[in-house]
Amino acid sequence: MSIRHNINQRSTAQQPLETAIVIVPDAWCLPEHYEGLATACRALGSEVMIVQNPSTRGPMGEGTAPPGLYDDAANARRIIKGLVRERKKVLIVAHSYGVVVASESVRGLGMEELTGVSQGGVVRMLFIAGIVPWEGGERNGSYEGHARARAAGRRDGESEGFMYHSPEKLAECMYSSVPYSQGLRHAATTNTTQSARAFEERLTYAGYRTIPVTYMVAGADRTVPPALQERFxxxxxxxxxxxxxxxxxxxxxxxxxxxxxxxxxxxRRAAGAEGYPNCTWI
Structure with missing residues (x-):
């Protein structure tokens, strides 16, 4: 089933669904990158949406400033807030840079914050190899002191404010657990350019401070090494x-x-399979 990005997906078997999963992509990654995951998550009995980060679209035309973190966060917030207004319990699944977007976007939307006000809210965030700046910090600064991560993230080039990597580099750094040829195919079909501005704007709200977090450490990650993930x-x-x-x-x-x-x-774990009292869907 095809997923329309930034448009609510409802199951025909369950109307209405009381829960929603919002997937916030990594930098460089198109929504198509997450369609298989979204299909699997929908099978858990939840509505699923994939956010399209405006900063991951490519040059906008002459005289138009590239979108940044705050554009990404405003877009994600609109989607999340709409689900909360529908009284849905929301689990955010944020991948790497998507953690910065998610954290910036959830001010006042946490389930714990809305107790007694709304039946909906963000119950938990799942960070996948998440990049986590301190409040007031930015994505680029989060890599300070970690030469390996900085080298992996060094752009191959930039055009009109948008950074790009070669497919070969993406295959090596992002898809290192699959055959190189398969990594190249992924890079060619689900990756694109990324606004440099998004990496320079500072986090103004640490949403992870008020909303519980499950962190998935990617132990074979060559882009955000495990030691850096542990620091986050x-x-x-x-x-x-x-x-x-x-x-x-x-x-x-x-x-x-x-x-x-x-x-x-x-x-499943973040959504309550392990008995979390604030997020018991399964």
């Missing part, structure tokens, strides 16, 4: 003042494509 877990715990639910898998940077079963396991 520490950022969440320091800001939130509570432990992060951590799950570790030996997957590369793009498990929604190369290891979807592991991601679905994490979604």
């Amino acid at each position: 877990i520490g950022v969440v715990e320091a800001e939130a003042g509570r432990a992060v639910d951590v799950v570790r898998y030996s997957v590369d940077h793009c498990p929604p494509v190369t290891g979807p079963d592991a991601v679905v396991d994490c979604v």
